[in-house]
Amino acid sequence: MSETTTVVVGRIGKPHGIRGEVTLELRTDEPERRFAPGERLVVEGSGRSLTVTGHHWHQGRLLVKFEELADRTAAETARGWILTAQVDATALPEEDDSYYDRQLIGLRVLTADGAEAGTVAFVVHLPAQDVLEITTPGGTRLVPFVSALVPTVDLAAGTVTLADVPGLLEDVDDSEGAEDVDVTPGEEAGRA
Numbered sequence: 001m002s003e004t005t006t007v008v009v010g011r012i013g014k015p016h017g018i019r020g021e022v023t024l025e026l027r028t029d030e031p032e033r034r035f036a037p038g039e040r041l042v043v044e045g046s047g048r049s050l051t052v053t054g055h056h057w058h059q060g061r062l063l064v065k066f067e068e069l070a071d072r073t074a075a076e077t078a079r080g081w082i083l084t085a086q087v088d089a090t091a092l093p094e095e096d097d098s099y100y101d102r103q104l105i106g107l108r109v110l111t112a113d114g115a116e117a118g119t120v121a122f123v124v125h126l127p128a129q130d131v132l133e134i135t136t137p138g139g140t141r142l143v144p145f146v147s148a149l150v151p152t153v154d155l156a157a158g159t160v161t162l163a164d165v166p167g168l169l170e171d172v173d174d175s176e177g178a179e180d181v182d183v184t185p186g187e188e189a190g191r192a
Helices: 072-077
Strands: 004-016 021-026 040-043 049-058 061-066 082-088 108-110 116-125 130-136 139-144 152-154 159-161
Touching: 004 040, 004 061, 004 072, 108 130, 116 139
Parallel strands: 108 159
Antiparallel strands: 004 021, 004 082, 021 061, 040 049, 040 082, 049 061, 108 116, 116 130, 130 139, 152 159
């Protein structure tokens, strides 16, 4: 049996209609999978679970119907609930060279020559690309999560390796002539 982990997949918003449908503020890149009919989600901090009976998109928002929310009144009481799911801890996204945030956070950061430089503390999702927030002895550094700067991610070893780029984790004096690196924006949850 594979190891599982708990992830937040959404937050219940306002009711829609009178039959208990609710809007969802998504916290997952896989809504079709996480809100498929029959999926059981747990309300964070309560132990209560909800069973998805159906979902559909309406004007750019996901509407979900849960077995336990029979009408608008029940749906209104659920407003603000954070929903979690149990997922396979080793599963990867379907897209090549992509990772879930939970898989990157905590990885040791190595320099190109193999020296340990810090730890991935957070993944920042920006419109152009994702950025790794790295905790180093010199403070927090932000590194664009693109293959030109982060060429290797080794989940089995628990490491990410950075390219040999001057100033990537340190302040560099402009007079030292740091070379420019072409950083192409990455795909969501992945690298270019």
